[in-house]
Amino acid sequence: MNKDSPDPTPGFLVWRLANKWRVAVDRAVAPLGLTHAQYSLVASLHGMQRAGExxxxxxxxxxxxxxxxxxxxxxxALEAAGLIERTRDPRDPRAVQLALTERGQIATQQAITVVQELLQKLLEPFGGLDAPQTRAFTDELITLLDAPLAPSVPNHDSTQGETP
Incomplete structure (x- = not known):
């Protein structure tokens, strides 16, 4: 990013970082037949399954x-590719449960390795994955993700009857 440009807003920087990360992950997992969104799903599913869920x-x-x-x-799409299986939840017939197939487990573990290497590169300016600055950055991201972000709705009652 050009440091000579006007001061960017935090929102613009979050957007730029999110896009940079999405593109980098897309490129990194493409050889494994995955997109960034698919990776997010299978990696999350992998972690949840490891926790017994x-x-x-x-x-x-x-x-x-x-x-x-x-x-x-x-x-x-992941089911069609043979990476996950979708089954009806026996406790709630409306719900669909997901699980990685054996092939999905292998592909996901390979993708996690590739993305972890990419994450290490991204975090090098902070000193890497285990650096105190990275832990502080992670805590700040969690704070932002936990902040409510519902748009405010304008009060139309106060503007009724006024002419533009």
Whole structure:
């Protein structure tokens, strides 16, 4: 980024970093037949399965921050590729549970390795993955992600009757 340009806003920088990361991950996992969004899904599913969970699509959507319809679309594509299996939840027939297949486990572990190497490169200016500055940055990101972000709705009552 050009340091001679006007001061960028934090929102612009978050957007730029998110796009930089998405493009880099897309390129890194493409040889494994994945997109960044698919990687986010299988890596999250991998972590949840390791913790003993067999999440529903809704649970995975909540975990990843992706829209439920988008998770459903991604899950169908990953199922068609033989990387995950989708089954009805015996406790709730409306819910669809997800699990990595054996092939999905292998592809996901390879993708996680590739993305971890990429993350190490991204965080080198902070001193790497285990650096105190990285831990502080992670804490700040968590704070921002936990902040409510609902748009305010203008009060139309106070402007009724006024002419523009």
């Amino acid at each position: 067999r999440p529903s699509q809704r649970r995975l959507a909540d975990h990843t921050g992706l829209e439920a319809l988008y998770v459903s679309k991604l899950a169908r």
